[in-house]
Amino acid sequence: MTTIIILLVILVILIAWSVSIYNKLVALRNRFKNAFAQIDVQLKRRYDLIPNLVEIAKSYMEHERETLEAVIQARNQAQQAEKQAAAQPDDPNAMKNLMGAEQTLTGSLGKLFALSENYPDLKANQNMMQLSEELSSTENKIAFARQAFNDSVMNYNTYREQFPNTIFAGMFGFNQAQEFIIEDEAEREAPKVSFN
Helix, strand or coil, rough: CCHHHHHHHHHHHHHHHHHHHHHHHHHHHHHHHHHHHHHHHHHHHHHHHHHHHHHHHHHHHHHHHHHHHHHHHHHHHHHHHHHHHHHHHHHHHHHHHHHHHHHHHHHHHHHHHHHHCCHHHHCCCHHHHHHHHHHHHHHHHHHHHHHHHHHHHHHHHHHCCCCCCCHHHCCCCCCCCCCCCCCCCHHHHHCCCCCC
């Protein structure tokens, strides 16, 4: 009888320990998904600002149609990739697609701002200056949100890779998450948006 009680106690301890690991994995996964939701809010704000910026620039930069179209196309691709990543922030492929689309968009915006230096009237436009300031502020918020997301992903990945957590993670489908990292060193900087 004592042996049965000891085995039952050991079984209860093992079950409680397993439930604890599972619950911690769920909590960490939900934490990084929530952190991505903060990035999502700022990316959507950025995507909303870009068409207004291009519309103002269009009236001054009539000969730069190709650059303006490239910005809008890059924005649309980034917005599509963002929707896929927002639907599944734990999907590494969706995150990789978003990172690539964001790099393309940042490069296109950089070209737009570089060309706008040749148009003094555009630089002096009050609406353009206001939109540029809002975009710059949004870029900073994206950077902070991305850092919080990456920290959450790192905590989740570290916990899921530890033994014996890795066994439970594999059994219950807790896959490794992808950080939101800008690969190209030149792309790490937010586009300059000063029109002073």
